[in-house]
Amino acid sequence: MAHDPRREDYQRLSLRFAEELDKGDPADAARAFASFGRRFAQDRDGLPQTDADRAFHLVAMASDVVDRRLPFASDEQAPDLIKRGKELLEEALRLDPACHDATRMLSSSRTASIDERYRFLSDHADEVRASCEQARDQALGELSDERAALAADIAMRPYWRWLASLAEEALICGRNRVAIDVSERLLASDPRDTSDVRFTLAYALAKLEDLQGWLALTKRYAALASGRPADDAWTLLAGASLAFHNGNPMVARTGIEKLLRRYPGGAMTLIRQAELPDGEFARLHVAPYSEDELILAVSEGIVLLQEGTDRSGRGTFGAWVAREAARIDPKAAREAMAAREGGQQS
């Protein structure tokens, strides 16, 4: 699933376009709709759209800048990209003050600490829900059938992303019960789990060493219409963490082996345990079971890996995971070692 800003931008305008066509001749409409894709790509401004649609387009552009380009930018390029991202989001808010995505994305640079950002997201969650629900109800009143369903879905997504960010922020702040509550609120509002918040939920349950809760969650995966079994990197890492911290290293070891079978070649990622900034728009949209997905899960998993006193500075579980990965894949361990030495020399 996951949120894809470009796809959403396209969906918004195609809905609007279809709405306009309804007003005219059906025969013309079919022909006109065939041209939509081309016009979206080449003549976006000429398509019918509201200020909210324009604002969302700016959000999509900002996502491209801060989530896709910034992580790969050089130190010289970074400040410009950050500035550009902010300008796009501020412009979005000028067009549509109810652009919750822009407000949420800007909040990470406007708040001084993760605690403050958590507070901001938490304080405004109900407001955002009310606003999105109003937009949804309006869409349901004006449209019918499939279009109504899509429009209602689109109307709610900013709220879902808001809750997903809040859950992640709560997890980082060490507020695991809050993270669980928020995740459940999100799943109640969006049972298809567009935001993949169950990954955050799995980590929060692991933090609380709630094995039963984690098992119960994995059994719900089939009912959540995500189309994925409970064998993603988040779920497996959470399971290994639960076993490890409960004094079952053999079970934890099996979990890591399973994880590396699902993500072949992932040992290096488990050894390096790099922490990356979270996606601002949403968790980055990557291919299931790809190396990128494992990198994301490990980065978010720092809350599990880095806990406890360990002289290597990795945390108790983190040091153990790195050792296990090196044992399973000695070649990756040698490469990681060489990369680290190379890094120290340069």
Added chain:
Amino acid sequence: MNAWDELVERCAQRRLKKLGPLSDEAYAELVLAVRENPESFIEHTPERAMLVIARALDAYRASCRNDDLLDDAAFEEERSRRLAKAHAEFTLAREIDESSLDACLLELLTEDRDPDLLFRGLIELERDFSSDELPPGDAWDDVFYRPHLRLRAALARTCLDTARYGIAERAATSVMDASPSDPLGARHTCALALARLEDEKGFDALDARFSRQGDPWSHLARVILLYKLDRMSAARRALRGFDQLCRGGAYALLRPTYVEPYLPDRPDVTPGGFEESVFAVREAEPIIADVPDFINWCQGHDWLVASARRFAEKNDLDW
């Protein structure tokens, strides 16, 4: 651990067994006689090992006193040297009596292992010394059983250091169940573990079990728990309680210092004194680190900072 007291008690009890029943007065006199000259009453290897332990602990504690004057490198060197010396003595004690759990535990604790390796060592010790049945009544009253309680309490604390909170809580609870008077303070470890697990019900039950007496550990654990549960007004009140009820608590929290490894348990300090606050903060360290903005939030309260500064000035501490 007061090894001399335990040595005296062990020798007196061995002698009592040999002599047969004594009146309370006669037993008290026997204890006095042993206390006068414990060495002359030592007849078995376990007590011979205990004597080595008692002397080594004295020497270790005496050598800890002059650290304030050292710079970092010299301190680190001195610390390693001191631990190595104690380790050698505890190895000697273990060689005298392989069945001495105290000697094995102290030998392990002075190995200066990484906490995760220490955890594994403690689990192995638990397995090797698991045969003893629990004595009736408060297990602490049986001086020969105390090493088992010490091992469990050390295991619980090491679990806290290695982020194994569920095991920490269970191990600490088993110490309290065996010895409800809890002279080892396993309840402190338990309180911190429950706070980290955000288990409010469990925390409250523990607090009630000890009649809500309050101590730096439980006060600090309550602040962390409420902060984690995002009940910020209550967390603020708890922070104020910690500041007002724990001597030097604010200072200990805002200016954490290095604490020597416990050999084998928390050193005896004045109840309600500053050192207790220092110990509580040290033991809570991994949990505090897991709540990244917690200390910032604490520092945001001017009265807390002012209280810490006042304490520093009054006691001639760095600020």
